[in-house]
Amino acid sequence: MTRVLVPVAVLERESVSPGLISLLGTVDVTLLGYHVLPEQTPPDQARLQFEERATAALEDLSQEFRAAGGDADHRLVFTHDREQTIQRVAGEVGADAFAVSGPTGDVDRLLVSLSGDVDVDRVLSFVERLVGDRDIGVTLFLAAGAGTPDDAAADESERTAPDDADGARLEAAADRLREAGVEATTELAEGGSPFDALIDAAAGHDAIVMAERAPSFRSLVFGDEGERVAAASVGPVIVVRDAESDASAAGTSSEPGE
């Protein structure tokens, strides 16, 4: 079964929008209630004080998810490092994707980004399972020439001459979705930054699905890509995890720390 991790800063009064809850109705959900503490505070100390409140809120939220259709459980983590916690728990529960919460109403159209060196097959099969037999349309998006990841120079030179391979790749993906009974259109962006193009394309869509990419210099400086897209597009983002990060998350326990 497909599982999506939904991190919620539950003690910061963050919640999950009704639109995202119903969108995730076709999949199982693990709610990850987390609370980030400054380094002065031992996590255990915060747990003693806040555990009950946080657990009560998480139970209410998971009930809402169950009411929307899928199975839902919850975990509560006190941490100094949000990113590390999300990666660890996602690996432990075997989540296929994690959600970045954002306000949205009923979802009738998804924007699915295939830009970059991503596992298209994994993203598409996730989208098929997410949409299920519901009447949700999909726009497949590709920033032309962004196929070479994290190499600005290559990006520039290739983007000036968008090659037909990109278009063909996009059409093949759309065909695959249509075969599965999902209404799909395509959008190929040429020139400019792939990030800005994705944000421009986000208008008219209720949520974005994208693939996780290996941490880069850019993500170190500006933060996680999914977060940035969510912040700029003001809607929920679902990040499909890499098959490799699954393996590496499972491997960290045997690997010496750091």
Add this chain to the structure above:
Amino acid sequence: MTDEPSGRNLDGDAPVAEAVVETDEATITEDAELERTIGLTGGLAIGIGTMIGAGIFVFPGLAGGEIGAAASASFAVGGLIALLVALPTSELATAMPRSGGGYYFISRGLGTLAGTVIGLSLWLGLVFATAFYLVGLGYYALDALAQVGVTIGVGTDALVSGIAVVAGVAFTVLNVTGTENAAKLQNAIVALLLSMLVAFLGYGLLEAFGFVAVDTPPGEAVDVWEAVPILSVAALVFTSYLGFAQVATVAGEMKNPGRNLPLAMVGSVLIVTVLYVLTIFIATNVFTRDALLAAGETAMVEVGRALLGPAGALVIIVGGLLATMSSANASILSTSRAIYGVSKDALLPRWASRINLRYGTPHVALGMAGGPVIVLAATGQVQLLAEVASFLHLIMYGLMCVALVAIRRDRPEWYDPDFVVPGGPVVPVLGALASFGLIAFMDRLSIAVGVVVIAVTAGWYFYYARDVSLKGAL
């Protein structure tokens, strides 16, 4: 699984305890998980960052002034004792990777009375140590002012105390309100310090072996190579080694604790011992005993000036400021964790571990650390503060070694350390003897103050928490 902690304190609170599962990445309690986020580098930075401030930048003048080049033997003795304690501490910490450090091990191994005394005197010991670091910071700040040409007319002692108090207030406020990455800053400061020191020591060694020559001030006094003075100076400078056990206070947050805790503790002791011995060797090589004595707390600045000119003095001043700051800051952090550990076990009122809603920081515990620190810093008594801090820590170190022997003998079901000290009881027994033995070489007044502190904490146990039982409870 184990005996539950039991009993209630005067306020009617019972110790908080529940079964938890420790993994390499998190502590899993019934309803929540606690992420482990501190790696080996972070652990080393806490250990080295706490230790290095005092040892290298304040003591060379005091210790070298007393016995000359023999002070490097004192530092070596201190390092050896620290190592004898760090090994047993590592074993205990990998068996009980929880916040609270030494307090936790002793209360579980030796019972509530010893636990209360150590828990509270760990808090107060850290308070004395922090005050000592802040006074050291005051001396360096004064030198920095002198360096940029600001001369002060009023009494320097008053000014040093003033700077120490202001810095104490600033660190406390910063820890309550600052939610930025204090640990990352700490790591950066420690890295910068280490590189400055290595460069400085490298040049100093070249000079010592005659590859480069500098003018050294003349002096008559000879070095004192005698056992008793060496040990008595070792007792004084032992404050320089008080950092390694602070690593255990964040044991609950260390990633892969079975590997990282022993490496961080033993590693930081070895690294600073080498640095200390080299520094003293160089300082006493450049300056004789009376010259060091005259230069006092900031003798290292003069050593730097003699070796590398004004630039050398500047490097040492900046290093001294950074190091005393990082020591003070790391100690305030450990203090609040020590208070939390004691309060969780109902040995202090529960409100002592409350967390501030706005900043998410333990403001009460930080206040209980910062408040007395400021009062003590105002006294400006470098030597007394350092020795009382050493005394209280040495008692804890000795009892930790005893606790290890006791726990090994009882072999409770939960005791399954990842790291085991080789050689059976030899290392912990030597560690305990050395720790208690070093106390005998301390100044009478320091011992008296320390004994009063211990008596007060024991009195607190009988008054407040007599019914609480913690022994053997995980």
